[in-house]
Amino acid sequence: MMETTRTTYSVKKANRLKTAGITAAVIACLGLFLMPLGYGIATALKSPDQAASSEFRVLPLSPAQVQHNGEKWDLYKVPMADGSVKTLAMVQKGRQMSTFADPANLDTPPIEWKGNWRTLTPELQLDPQWSNFVTSWQAIDFVNLLKNTLLYAGVSTFGILLSSSFVAYGFARFRFPGKNLAFVLVLATMILPNMITLIPTYTFFFSIGWVGSWLPLLVPAFFANGFNIFLLRQFFMGIPRELDEAAKIDGAGPLRTLYQVILPQAVPALVAAGLFNFFYCWNDYFLPLIYLAGHPALYPISVGLSAFSTQYVIYPYLVQSASILASLLPIIIFFFTRRFFMEGVVLAGVDK
């Protein structure tokens, strides 16, 4: 009896150690994985001096200073004769001797210190340049990019949900000739490289004067796409047919059944599809680049950020702060919707 208890106890202890070890290892990996984000934020907060500093510093640090009668004195760590190190304000620097003042009481007689001031370590303090975010916000014209991206995402999401739920309902609930072949083709369009159709499509949109406008990006959204048809169909198939039958007995036609029975049941899938499309538009680069070339006022965020990074390549702190700005909204939305979102990813990705 005693023996068993002791074994269970030591197994438990070993398991607890294993848990602690694994958790610690995962934290370390996560730290490495997210480190570039730390770099981006730290760099975004640096001043030109801090960014150009020959001394490597992770954080945006500046020499600490005190003010005295309108003068600014830098603080240094000064080794004293008695072996202690004191933080003092440098009044006058010199190669052989410098004078310092006690930062706690600047009016006391100056302290003289023998030695080269360059050997001293400056006292540093955190000095983040939050204004960089304001500068890059204005320089990249963030408000306009945001407006464009929200317009792009909003209209295309509306179009995609409207048309894809229609088509998905057709595939989920009706029998018609060629249905299996049509569904295979729906799946095939998901892996069709968009470059194969681009040149004729571009030429066509160019000939009707749509290149340089949003229309080539928005109009196709109203004709459903493979990914969303598949996602919604998977979800619709899971809705019990008894609900359809009940609506039918009440005299509802297929259209009313779709809008009053199916769609209200499918809200999680619709939200997931809407989120996917929002993030897709926020990230979309190639097609807006092609269709909006030469019209920076129409750029969505990714194209705007890319152009900005080239223009401001010599200001790394502005490039980083603009990159952080461009990442904020998707991250915030993700935090609030992550359950919907991740369930949608699984729905679209696992049950094939």
Add this chain to the structure above:
Amino acid sequence: MKLRTNQQERSERRWGLFFIAPWIIGFLAFNIAPMIASLGFTFTNYNPANPDKTQFIGLTQWIRAFTEDPETYPAILKTLVFSAICLPITFGTALAVAMVLNSKRLLGKSLFQTLFFLPTMIPTIAAALIWTGILNSQTGWVNVFIEKLTGFHAVGSDGIPWTTSPYLIYFTYSLVSLWGMGNTMIIFLAGLQNISVELYEAADIDGAGWWAQLRRITLPMLSPVIFFNLVIALIGLLQYFAVPFTLNQGRGLGFPDGASNFLAVDFYAQSFAFANMGYGAVLAWVIFLFGLAFSLLLFWSQKKWVYYGGEK
């Protein structure tokens, strides 16, 4: 009675076609017609700058692509080499993270899941700018940390050229891709959660070790999910464009030393920078044919390695 069934069937057929009509129209207008037209374009010298001079020139563009243009084969090779580097890195990491997140012995799983997913929300362009910042050979943290930790000379213009060496650049691009692994990771995790615990318990009783369990249980059970993600990832890599294009805007496409002159970059340069759309259409077809070949290869090979639970 029989008549009514026929009537019902006919009505169902009509409604079905009515509902999928938007897709049929879109499929014809935005997929089938442009694909056929795209093939037609390859036999012309179409240039949108002077469309009136468009002529039918037979196979000239195809011959140019495969016998004269010195960029074509290298572009194919670079695309394949980059895929061969990027895929194992992203899939391996996504699988490893999913396995750890699925472990019984991890505290705070849902927090870790969210945080490992977080970089996927960062737009690709921003991720590319952040990664090339931290990998900058002179001011980036990576080289400084390497130099401080190992003493190896890594910082400076003669340091480790993560973003300027034609050999290291594929690794750097792969790191940017790694920040987009979230969907793959979540799908792997869901796949892992579907594997019955009893399989592992039985393997434990049989004395199978960690490696044997991974090879004999985890990977076969995950194979349908891996298959799906592999197809999507390969098609994405064939069209890899945004990251090298953004990073090279100021210094010419292909930097460093032509290493980033992938098929899609070459396609963009020919079609839109030089406006040789007839020739660009050939490159688009090359991309398409590679995608088709990979897809067919994967679908054909899935009999050998993809395990579909109940169906066998």
